[in-house]
Amino acid sequence: MIASIKENDELQMNAYCDGELDPPSAIEFERRLADDESLKARYNRLLSLRRAVRSLPQYELPPGLQARIQSALNADGPGQTNLPGPVVRLGQAGRPRQRSWSFQALAAAAVFGAVISSSVMLTIERYNLHEDVAREVVAGHIRSLLAPQPFDIASSDRHTVKPWFTSRLPESPQVPDLAAQGFVLVGGRVDVVGHDPVATIVYKHAKHTVSLTTLPPGQSVSDQAIAGYNVRSWSDAEFTYIAVSDLPSADLASFERAFSAGSPAPETK
Amino acid sequence: MLGKRPEGSDRLSGQQQASVPIVQNKDERAVFDEVFLPHMAEAYRLAQWLTGNAYDAEDVVQDAALRAFRGIKSFGAVNARAWSLTIVRNTAYSWLVKNRPKAVVFTDDLSAAEQQELEHEGPHGTRIETPEEIALFKADAEDVERALAKLPAQFREVIVLREINQLNYRDIAEITNVPIGTVMSRLSRGRQLLVALLGDRE
Numbered sequence: 001m002i003a004s005i006k007e008n009d010e011l012q013m014n015a016y017c018d019g020e021l022d023p024p025s026a027i028e029f030e031r032r033l034a035d036d037e038s039l040k041a042r043y044n045r046l047l048s049l050r051r052a053v054r055s056l057p058q059y060e061l062p063p064g065l066q067a068r069i070q071s072a073l074n075a076d077g078p079g080q081t082n083l084p085g086p087v088v089r090l091g092q093a094g095r096p097r098q099r100s101w102s103f104q105a106l107a108a109a110a111v112f113g114a115v116i117s118s119s120v121m122l123t124i125e126r127y128n129l130h131e132d133v134a135r136e137v138v139a140g141h142i143r144s145l146l147a148p149q150p151f152d153i154a155s156s157d158r159h160t161v162k163p164w165f166t167s168r169l170p171e172s173p174q175v176p177d178l179a180a181q182g183f184v185l186v187g188g189r190v191d192v193v194g195h196d197p198v199a200t201i202v203y204k205h206a207k208h209t210v211s212l213t214t215l216p217p218g219q220s221v222s223d224q225a226i227a228g229y230n231v232r233s234w235s236d237a238e239f240t241y242i243a244v245s246d247l248p249s250a251d252l253a254s255f256e257r258a259f260s261a262g263s264p265a266p267e268t269k
Numbered sequence: 270m271l272g273k274r275p276e277g278s279d280r281l282s283g284q285q286q287a288s289v290p291i292v293q294n295k296d297e298r299a300v301f302d303e304v305f306l307p308h309m310a311e312a313y314r315l316a317q318w319l320t321g322n323a324y325d326a327e328d329v330v331q332d333a334a335l336r337a338f339r340g341i342k343s344f345g346a347v348n349a350r351a352w353s354l355t356i357v358r359n360t361a362y363s364w365l366v367k368n369r370p371k372a373v374v375f376t377d378d379l380s381a382a383e384q385q386e387l388e389h390e391g392p393h394g395t396r397i398e399t400p401e402e403i404a405l406f407k408a409d410a411e412d413v414e415r416a417l418a419k420l421p422a423q424f425r426e427v428i429v430l431r432e433i434n435q436l437n438y439r440d441i442a443e444i445t446n447v448p449i450g451t452v453m454s455r456l457s458r459g460r461q462l463l464v465a466l467l468g469d470r471e
Contacts, residue, residue: 007457010340014457018431021439049460049467052413053432061310065327069309069334073298174276248440250307250349 009039017046133193133219134233134242138226140191140200141211141244150209151187151202161188165199172199173239174212176262183210183255203255210245210255223249232256236263297341304344305337308353311434315354316428319361321418325368333360351440358426358444416466424459427452 015021016029025097026143033040144150158175165172165188183203188232191200202212219240221233232252234240241259243252305312314332317326333356344352380395417425423445430441 008460010457011453014460015438015453018438018456022451045464046460049464050432052410053417053428053463056414056417056433058433059314059323059326061313062323062327065313065330066306066309069331072331072335073301073338080358248348248350254349 013039013043013046016063017043017050037049077189089244133215134221134224134231135226136193136220137191137211137213137242138229138231140193140213141209141229142227144189144200144202144211145209150189150211152189154187156185156187157183161185161201164188165190169199171214171216171238173201173241173261174199176259178203178255178262181258181262182253183258205245205251205255207249208245209249210243210247210252212255212259213242214239215242216240225249234259234260255265282360297338300344301338301341304341305334305353308350309334309351312353312357315357315429315432316361318417318433319358319422319426325364329361329364330357332364333357336360348407348440348443351436351443354430354434354436354440355444355446362369362422396400412467416463420459420462424455424462427455428459428463431456 011030012025021029029187033043062174092096141150153161155161155164157168157176157181158177162172162175167174168190175185175188179185183205185201186204186209187202189200189202190197191211192198193213193215198213198215200211200213202214217235217238219233219235221231221240221242223230223232225231228251229246230249231242231244231254232249233240234256235241241256243255243259245252245254245255309330313326313330316329316333317323320326320329333353337353337356340356417428420428426445427441430436430444436444438449439454442452445452447455
């Protein structure tokens with residue numbers, strides 16, 4: 001019995017350290033941590049172990065590997081299913097640590113920087129405005145996660161969600177069901193951005209909530225992370241979309257693709 | 270031209286990446302480029318930790334890239350990173366089983382001694398460590414690396430995925446194909462084992 005309590009402690013401590021405890025349990029654990037010297041000592045040891053592992057030198061991708069893979073793929077035509085022969089190896093042992101691309105990356109970044117810097121000063125004001133928009137949208141997402149449910153109307157039926165928006169808002173977006181792509185429609189809510197009510201469609205992906213807020217078109221909000229949430233934005237003729245989630249940004253990119261592909265063509269009126 | 274890579278010349282060919290024309294499967298190739306390529310560096314890192322050396326890691330990543338390309342249709346437009354790393358992880362293990370069967374130590378059953386060690390919080394047996402002693406745990410990089418390499422595969426992989434690749438539990442569960450609860454207990458036990466191994470070196 002004592003062993004299992006101890007085991008549970010260990011699991012909780014690890015989950016806390018990994019940021020995987022739900023907020024109430026995390027708060028409770030922090031309370032215990034403050035009171036329990038031995039728990040605190042074990043937690044500190046866990047932290048120093050983590051530091052030690054994370055500060056291990058990172059293995060760098062060997063230069064040339066990507067090119068070899070590219071050419072192996074080019075050779076891998078349809079019907080050819082044989083695996084490639086042994087990889088041609090670098091003539092050096094140990095860890096190749098050259099960063100052959102960092103120069104290219106640097107050069108690309110420099111060019112990119114030069115191109116955008118001229119317009120930066122002009123747009124910086126508008127940019128700030130848009131970052132406020134992003135922050136408000138993220139705040140809406142966070143608020144929704146704190147509520148008992150992240151939506152005002154719960155439905156996985158787009159024919160329910162869409163009319164619900166239509167009856168409340170001057171402009172309502174298409175509400176595609178993306179369950180086949182892994183994003184299950186769970187409902188919709190009205191967020192207020194600036195002083196305007198806007199439609200937010202809510203999807204679930206595994207345990208993660210994705211809020212898709214729809215704004216009047218023509219706004220550019222940069223993809224970014226705010227308060228630990230990834231923000232991804234794109235536009236079409238009718239709306240500027242802002243997707244917010246704790247999913248990795250690559251998943252949000254998939255979401256954008258799925259949504260853009262899944263949005264039925266705008267109805268002509 | 271393709272596939273013609275004389276020994277020793279690959280250092281040079283590495284510099285002209287992207288100059289190879291894409292001749293076929295353009296769409297699948299584009300998806301592959303978008304899905305798998307961004308995670309190559311991570312893939313390599315994971316492969317190196319799983320196989321234990323740079324040469325094998327290269328083989329594994331190249332093999333995994335081919336598998337990913339051939340299976341790109343099965344990519345469900347969900348989590349490109351987890352999908353890619355899953356393939357790398359599985360490729361690494363099949364590669365190990367084939368090429369160095371002895372290197373794959375997969376067991377949830379630790380030896381009695383290890384079990385004992387774990388349950389008594391390290392090799393110091395019943396000695397009670399003071400909080401200061403525990404907190405002052407430190408080790409240099411080589412020790413940590415050696416200890417990590419010594420861990421049984423299922424503990425090593427979760428620690429690498431968590432600390433090196435910095436994935437969350439959900440993704441680790443997906444990649445290693447076990448429930449989240451198992452990820453949690455393996456992480457916890459793996460870390461305890463590491464601490465025990467590092468404590469052992471004196």
